Amino acid sequence: MYDPVADSEEAERKPIAPRLEQIEGTRIGLFDNGKPAAEPLLDVVEERLEEAYPTVTVDRYAVAHLNRIKNEEEMADIEAWADENLDACIGAIGDCGSCTKYLVYGIEAVERSGTPGVGIVDEGFALDWDTNARDFGRDMRYYTLPAISEVVDRDRFREQITADVLDNILEEVTRPPSPEEQATEDAESDKTVVAGGDR
Numbered sequence: 148m149y150d151p152v153a154d155s156e157e158a159e160r161k162p163i164a165p166r167l168e169q170i171e172g173t174r175i176g177l178f179d180n181g182k183p184a185a186e187p188l189l190d191v192v193e194e195r196l197e198e199a200y201p202t203v204t205v206d207r208y209a210v211a212h213l214n215r216i217k218n219e220e221e222m223a224d225i226e227a228w229a230d231e232n233l234d235a236c237i238g239a240i241g242d243c244g245s246c247t248k249y250l251v252y253g254i255e256a257v258e259r260s261g262t263p264g265v266g267i268v269d270e271g272f273a274l275d276w277d278t279n280a281r282d283f284g285r286d287m288r289y290y291t292l293p294a295i296s297e298v299v300d301r302d303r304f305r306e307q308i309t310a311d312v313l314d315n316i317l318e319e320v321t322r323p324p325s326p327e328e329q330a331t332e333d334a335e336s337d338k339t340v341v342a343g344g345d346r
Contacts (some may be wrong), residue, residue, distance in 0.1 A: 177239035179209035230260035241268035
């Protein structure tokens with residue numbers, strides 16, 4: 148029997164990007180993986196950010212269709228966007244196997260730039276996230292929401308993305324890396340981001 152996890156474990160281990168020390172005054176990217184639910188979900192995340200952190204600047208990136216994320220040119224564009232514009236990134240939406248996979252591709256490009264990223268994923272697809280992240284050799288972080296597949300109702304997202312949920316999502320870009328997430332020593336892992344500062 149073929150075990151995809153076994154192959155994934157062989158990937159070279161890489162650390163996650165250094166986490167933020169604080170949210171105030173930072174530049175937060177909102178990454179839309181091309182699914183219909185991503186735009187309204189990120190609209191609500193942006194609303195909540197503006198309410199809670201008026202000094203945060205938001206920058207958005209959307210792919211035209213989720214399958215383009217696997218394109219090397221698109222991945223390079225995402226990495227450059229994160230490197231040039233962001234202190235951290237929140238990506239959405241992983242709502243099924245392939246959608247989750249392509250969100251992992253996008254957040255991997257963000258992490259590769261040295262920018263901490265977190266994906267918002269349907270709770271039923273956390274294993275898809277973990278398996279695909281393992282393929283990149285990086286324990287990338289995510290936050291799960293219940294039943295977000297194909298939801299386009301902003302009011303429903305307003306009910307789901309409360310101030311507490313936003314804090315939990317942001318925890319994933321501020322909590323220091325665990326030993327497993329640090330994986331290997333890397334010169335870049337010594338960097339710590341200060342609000343509005345250079346990485």
